[in-house]
Amino acid sequence: MKFIDEAIITVKSGDGGRGCISFKREKFIPRGGPDGGDGGKGGDVIFRAVSGKRTLYQFKRQKNLKAKNGGHGQGKNRTGKKGADLVIDIPVGTLLIDAETGNLIKDLATAGEKFILAAGGRGGQGNARFKTSTNRAPRFAQPGEHSKTYSIKLELKLLADVGIIGLPNAGKSTLISAISSARPKIAGYPFTTLTPSLGVIHTDWGEPFIAADIPGLIEGAHKGQGLGIRFLKHIERTRILIHLIDISELDPAAPLKAYNTINTELFLYNQSLAGKPQIVVLNKIDMQSSADTELKFKSALPDKTIIAISALTGKGIDSLKSQIINLLGIEDESQ
Ligand SMILES: Nc1nc2c(ncn2[C@@H]2O[C@H](COP(=O)(O)OP(=O)(O)OP(=O)(O)O)[C@@H](O)[C@H]2O)c(=O)[nH]1
Ligand SMILES: [Mg+2]
Numbered sequence: 001m002k003f004i005d006e007a008i009i010t011v012k013s014g015d016g017g018r019g020c021i022s023f024k025r026e027k028f029i030p031r032g033g034p035d036g037g038d039g040g041k042g043g044d045v046i047f048r049a050v051s052g053k054r055t056l057y058q059f060k061r062q063k064n065l066k067a068k069n070g071g072h073g074q075g076k077n078r079t080g081k082k083g084a085d086l087v088i089d090i091p092v093g094t095l096l097i098d099a100e101t102g103n104l105i106k107d108l109a110t111a112g113e114k115f116i117l118a119a120g121g122r123g124g125q126g127n128a129r130f131k132t133s134t135n136r137a138p139r140f141a142q143p144g145e146h147s148k149t150y151s152i153k154l155e156l157k158l159l160a161d162v163g164i165i166g167l168p169n170a171g172k173s174t175l176i177s178a179i180s181s182a183r184p185k186i187a188g189y190p191f192t193t194l195t196p197s198l199g200v201i202h203t204d205w206g207e208p209f210i211a212a213d214i215p216g217l218i219e220g221a222h223k224g225q226g227l228g229i230r231f232l233k234h235i236e237r238t239r240i241l242i243h244l245i246d247i248s249e250l251d252p253a254a255p256l257k258a259y260n261t262i263n264t265e266l267f268l269y270n271q272s273l274a275g276k277p278q279i280v281v282l283n284k285i286d287m288q289s290s291a292d293t294e295l296k297f298k299s300a301l302p303d304k305t306i307i308a309i310s311a312l313t314g315k316g317i318d319s320l321k322s323q324i325i326n327l328l329g330i331e332d333e334s335q
Contacts, residue, residue: 003157003158003198003210004155004156004157004158005055005056005057005155005156005158006056006153006154006155006156007056007059007060007063007153007154008063008099008151008152008153008154009059009062009063009064009065009151009152009154010063010064010065010149010150010151010152011045011065011066011086011088011117011118011149011150011152012045012064012065012066012067012118012147012148012149012150013042013043013044013045013067013086013118013119013120013121013147013148014041014042014043014044014066014067014068014069014070014083014084014086014120014121014147015042015069015070015083015120015121015144015145015146015147016039016040016041016042016069016070016120016121016122016123016124016144016145016146016147017038017039017040017041017042017069017070017071017072017073017080017081017083017123017124017144018039018072018073018080018123018124018141018142018143018144019036019037019038019039019072019073019123019124019125019126019127019129019141019142019143019144020036020037020038020039020072020073020074020075020078020126020127020141021034021036021126021127021139021140021141022034022035022036022037022074022075022076022126022127022128023035023137024076031137033128033131033136033137034126034127034128034130034131034136034137034138035075035076035077035126035128036073036074036075036077036126036127036128036141037073037074037075037076037077037078037079037080037126037128038073038079038080038123038124038125038126038129039070039071039072039073039079039080039123039124039125039126039142039144040070040071040072040073040079040080040081040082040083040123041070041082041083041120041121041122041123042067042068042069042070042083042120042121042122042123042144042145042147043067043068043069043070043082043083043084043085043086043120044067044085044086044116044117044118044119044120045065045067045085045086045088045116045117045118045150046085046086046087046088046114046115046116046117047087047088047090047094047096047106047108047114047115047117048087048088048089048090048108048112048113048114048115049089049090049091049092049093049094049108049109049110049111049112049113049114050089050090050091050092050111050112051092051111052089052207052331053089053090053091053207054091054158054161054207054208054209054210055091055156055158055200055207055208055210056090056091056094056154056156057207057208059154065086065088066086067083067084067085067086067118067120067147068083068084068086069083069144069147070082070083070120070121070123070144071083072144073123073124073126073141077126077128079123079126080123083120085120090108090154090156091156092108092109092110092111092113093107093108093109093156093157093159094108094154094155094156095107095108095154095155095156096108096115096117096152096153096154097152097153097154097155098150098151098152098153099151099152099153100151102153105117105152117150117152118147118148118150120147121144121145121146121147121148122144122145123144123145124141124142124143124144124145125141125142126141127139127140127141158198158200158210159210159237159238160196160198160210160211160212160234160235160237160238161209161210161211161238161239161240161328162209162210162211162212162238162239162240162241162242162324162328163211163212163214163234163235163238163240163241163242164176164211164212164213164214164241164242164244165214165217165235165241165242165243165244165262165266166216166217166243166244166245166246166258166262167190167216167217167218167245167246167258167261167262168190168191168192168215168216168218168226169188169189169190169192169216169246170216170244170245170246170258170283171244171246171283171284171311171312172193172213172214172216172244173185173186173192173193173197173213174186174283174311174312175213175242175244175281175283175309175311175317176197176199176211176212176213177199177311178311178312178314178317179199179201179211179317179321180199180200180201180211181199181200182197182198182199182213184197184213190216191215191216191226191227193213193214193215193216194215194227195215196212196213196214196215196231196234197212197213198210198211198212198213199211199212199213201321201324203321203325203330206325206330206331207330207331209324209325209328209330211242212234212235212238214231214234214235215227215231217231217232217262217265218261218265219261219264219265220265221265221269222265222268222269229269232265232266232269232270232273235273235276236270236272236273238276239276239277239327239328240276240277240278240279240324240327240328241276241277241278241279242278242279242281242320242324243259243262243263243278243279243280243281244281244283245258245259245280245281245282245283245297246258246283246284247282247283247284247285247287247290247293247294247297247308248283248284248287248289248290248293249289249293250289252292252293252296253296254293255282255293255296255297256296256297256300256301259280259297259301277327279305279307279320279323279324279327280301280304280305280306280307281306281307281308281309281320282294282297282306282307282308282309283309283310283311284310284311284312285308285309285310285315285316286310286312286313286315294308305323307319307320307323
């Protein structure tokens with residue numbers, strides 16, 4: 001299951017400022033020595049891995065990025081200002097690849113990690129630096145070093161933030177189809193989904209998030225029953241789980257049983273999986289039989305936040321989305 005986000009951008013470090021040619025001009029000192037300052041260093045291009053970003057979508061628009069040039073040196077030995085660095089925040093796990101050769105430059109694998117891709121040009125030395133016993137009045141200074149331009153391919157293997165789990169036939173694939181552009185097969189029999197599929201879910205503001213539709217889990221999954229452990233392993237990396245439950249079944253006790261079965265499997269496989277934040281979602285509320293069952297389920301778990309939806313008609317999906325956004329802590333960037 002590969003799902004790769006990519007973008008190609010051009011980045012440029014800052015030019016070094018040029019060195020200055022200047023001589024002291026003071027009253028009563030007719031021939032002052034050289035006092036031209038050095039140019040400032042150009043800004044570096046720095047990539048920084050941050051945990052708040054999940055996709056590369058911002059780089060679909062921002063394709064040319066540049067650090068600031070260094071200031072030129074000035075008289076009275078004043079050094080030019082250093083050019084501001086360009087710090088580019090990218091999601092943790094982004095690969096930096098040379099777009100021309102295809103070579104991997106760097107894998108930014110941990111949050112907070114920084115990598116200087118291109119150093120800014122050095123500032124040129126001012127003429128004050130070139131004063132010697134034989135040349136007391138040098139009339140030259142160095143130019144600043146030129147910056148460099150790189151074409152970089154950013155590549156990110158998307159990891160799901162949200163895992164959608166539940167018994168076979170609960171409607172997991174229907175749900176991911178309703179909220180993303182993923183189109184897994186949907187059918188009214190168990191084990192329709194054999195491999196997970198990922199969908200990117202765009203919000204009206206801020207970062208999109210990624211959900212994975214996981215094949216149905218059954219009792220004994222932790223020991224390899226059904227499609228088993230492979231997929232439990234996959235959801236270990238997600239941040240939250242949507243626990244989807246079919247409430248259209250005729251037996252009103254079935255949803256609670258389903259809920260307990262899945263949670264037991266999570267726990268038996270790995271306790272940390274059982275401790276992951278879970279949004280309990282009752283699906284198929286469009287069905288006649290569901291109303292009583294929904295009440296029954298809710299009263300059995302009075303302390304839980306339970307959301308009722310119809311993945312088929314879309315009812316309740318907006319409030320599910322905002323609940324997910326809240327839990328993931330996605331910030332509103334629209335203001
Ligand atoms: N009435 C109704 N039917 C639904 C709803 N959501 C899903 N279904 C139906 O339930 C059946 C199973 O849906 P899927 O999305 O394939 O279920 P799944 O959980 O992905 O199943 P597996 O991949 O086998 O684990 C299909 O016939 C869907 O059309 C809903 O909200 N209302
Ligand atoms: Mg499915």
